[in-house]
Amino acid sequence: MCKKNLISIVGPTAIGKTTLAIAVAKHYHTEIISADSRQFYKEMAVGTAVPSSEELASVPHHFIQHKSIFEEYTVGDFEREAIKKLESLFQDKDIVVMVGGSGLYVDAIKNGLDNFPPIDPVVRETLNNTLKTEGILSLQERLKILDRDYYNQVDLNNPHRLIRALEVCIGSGLPYTSFLKQKKPKRGFNTITVGITAERKIIYDRINQRVDMMLEQGLLEEVASLEENQALNALQTVGYRELFSYFKGDFDLDTAIAEIKKNTRRFAKRQLTWLRKKEDILWVDYEYNFNEILEKIEQKRNG
Structure with missing residues (x-):
């Protein structure tokens, strides 16, 4: 039985993945790998819900704001760097935590990437x-x-x-x-996946509240500072695209905010569609009992 375990925390946006990941990492005295592709970029903090400075200081985090929007950074780059980091961490830790809502990036670490044919x-x-x-x-x-x-x-x-x-x-x-x-490379660790979920109305309410909070924290100012670079791939994402349209005069501000909320809700729905096809997820309610989650993780570790 492989003694090295990656505990992957997944779920729709705004469901509370960061909070649970930090609690699990603290319990096991370990570190966190972020697999949230929007949080890689140091210029995008507010609109990507980067963990607070207090949260980042409470447990060592990796792959958060380590790149610039001006750098090309692919899922293949992330897979290579994250696997190298995991190999290093697993030298003296039996457990590492991974957290993020980017399904492609999570799967790249768990299962490896797919081989695509060369395209003209x-x-x-x-x-x-x-x-x-x-x-x-x-x-x-x-x-x-x-x-x-x-x-x-x-x-x-x-x-x-x-x-x-x-x-x-x-x-x-x-x-x-x-x-x-296709057949994927064999990893030198097991992955235990914990998924957080809630009723759709609760998820949507949490998303709406998060968008309002982002605006209070300076989202408008952050997007304005990036406006001249809006064609970059990193900025083709919810929360930025709608406000670029507002600055161009396509929307008034209230409409832009409504569009951010609507598009984030749609994104969350697609995240859940992706996740519910996975058969190995330990699902927990967003109002979870932390000790029960630890019990489930330990059962998987010892199973």
Whole structure:
């Protein structure tokens, strides 16, 4: 039995993953790997709900605000760096905690990445032109036709993800998801996944409250400071895109805020759709009993 265990804390946005991850890490006197791709960038703190300075100081965290929006950073880069960090941490720890709502990044650590065929760069160029001339809706509709499974999982408001999936579909003639079922590398650790959930209304209420809190903490000012760089991939995300539209005059502020809340709720729904397909998750209610969670983790460790 492998004695090294990665405890992965997952769940929809705003459900309380950070709080639980810190509590688990403190209990096991260990450290935290962040798998939240939005929190990698040091220029994006408020809109990505980066843990507070007190939270970051309470337990050692890795892969939070370690990159700039001007750097290209892929899931492959993250996988290589995070696995190297885990190997180092596991030298003197039996348990490490991972937390994050980016399903692709979580899966990359648990299972490894998929091998995709080489694609003619012209395909991506054509799709980028389609995005500019016809808008994101055109890409969404095309993906719905070419790969309905991935359409139901992906963040439909993320053009980078849509274009990546479409270029594989078009270039290979096969669905993007068909490449997600290949044999993966064997990891030198077990993964115990704890998923936090709640009734949909509670999740949506928590999201709305978080957006209001972000605005109080300076989201508007943060996005304004990034406006001239809004074409960068890192900024093609909920909370930033809608406020860029507000600054351009496409929305009034109330509409922009409503759009952020709506798009975040949609994102949370897709996160849950992705997670509920996984059979190995220990689901707990957001009003959990911490000792019961520890019992479940220990049962898995010793099982």
